[in-house]
Amino acid sequence: xxxxxxxxxxxxxxxxxxxxxxxxxxxxxxxxxxxxxxxxxxxxxxxxxxxxxxxxxxxxxxxxxxxxxxxxxxxxxxxxxxxxxxxxxxxxxxxxxxxxxxxxxxxxxxxxxxxxxxxxxxxxxxxxxxxxxxxxxxxxxxxxxxxxxxxxxxxxxxxxxxxxxxxxxxxxxxxxxxxxxxxxxx
Numbered sequence: 294x295x296x297x298x299x300x301x302x303x304x305x306x307x308x309x310x311x312x313x314x315x316x317x318x319x320x321x322x323x324x325x326x327x328x329x330x331x332x333x334x335x336x337x338x339x340x341x342x343x344x345x346x347x348x349x350x351x352x353x354x355x356x357x358x359x360x361x362x363x364x365x366x367x368x369x370x371x372x373x374x375x376x377x378x379x380x381x382x383x384x385x386x387x388x389x390x391x392x393x394x395x396x397x398x399x400x401x402x403x404x405x406x407x408x409x410x411x412x413x414x415x416x417x418x419x420x421x422x423x424x425x426x427x428x429x430x431x432x433x434x435x436x437x438x439x440x441x442x443x444x445x446x447x448x449x450x451x452x453x454x455x456x457x458x459x460x461x462x463x464x465x466x467x468x469x470x471x472x473x474x475x476x477x478x479x
Contacts, residue, residue: 332360333371344368345381346441347448349473352465370469375454375462377469384440384447391447392423392438399436405429418474422448433459435466441475448475 333356341348342357345366354372361369361378370377384391392411399405408426414437415421422439434453441448450473452466 333358336370342368343477344379345448346444346446346475346477347379347381347439347473348477349379349469351377352468355465355469372462372465373454373458375458375466376452377466378449378451380449380451382447382449383445385445387440387442391440391449395436395438395449396425399427403429416471416473418472420474427453431455435463437470439475444475446475 335356336342336351338353339350341350351370352372355370355377356372358369358371358376361367366381368379396407396411400407405427406429408428411423411425413421414424420439422437424435424437426435427433432453433456434451436452437450439448439450440446450466450470452463454462
């Protein structure tokens with residue numbers, strides 16, 4: 294009869310320890326990098342910010358959220374629990390299309406309620422568009438939207454936050470909106 298071959302035992306713990314140490318070093322390095330990388334940036338007084346064709350001056354004490362800002366098309370500012378997000382995108386349709394889409398998205402997709410009707414606005418630089426207020430169980434806000442048909446661009450300014458301190462933050466948001474124009478080069 295044929296006798297089964299005997300397996301020679303070998304140690305597996307050094308290899309397993311090496312794998313565990315490599316994973317621990319990788320995860321630890323990521324945690325350390327995350328702790329030492331700032332998530333926000335204070336803004337200098339009077340600094341002009343640009344998003345697509347829009348440019349504006351932020352109100353005092355607002356900071357840039359670096360994680361939620363994307364170079365060229367999204368800029369997120371915050372002050373306490375309030376957010377001011379400016380997004381720019383290409384738009385090929387008419388002036389009413391993006392607003393109808395935005396209303397559906399907020400009402401159906403996000404479960405928010407629209408407060409009143411959509412109305413027109415114009416700021417100090419002559420930039421004009423449409424706006425509406427909205428609210429939900431934990432937040433309230435206002436959205437302004439501008440469509441520039443010549444440049445084929447849509448700029449959406451979304452201000453929102455907790456109800457506590459909302460009126461002061463809305464005053465800042467309106468100040469930033471009033472400083473905005475669409476003169477930045479694309």
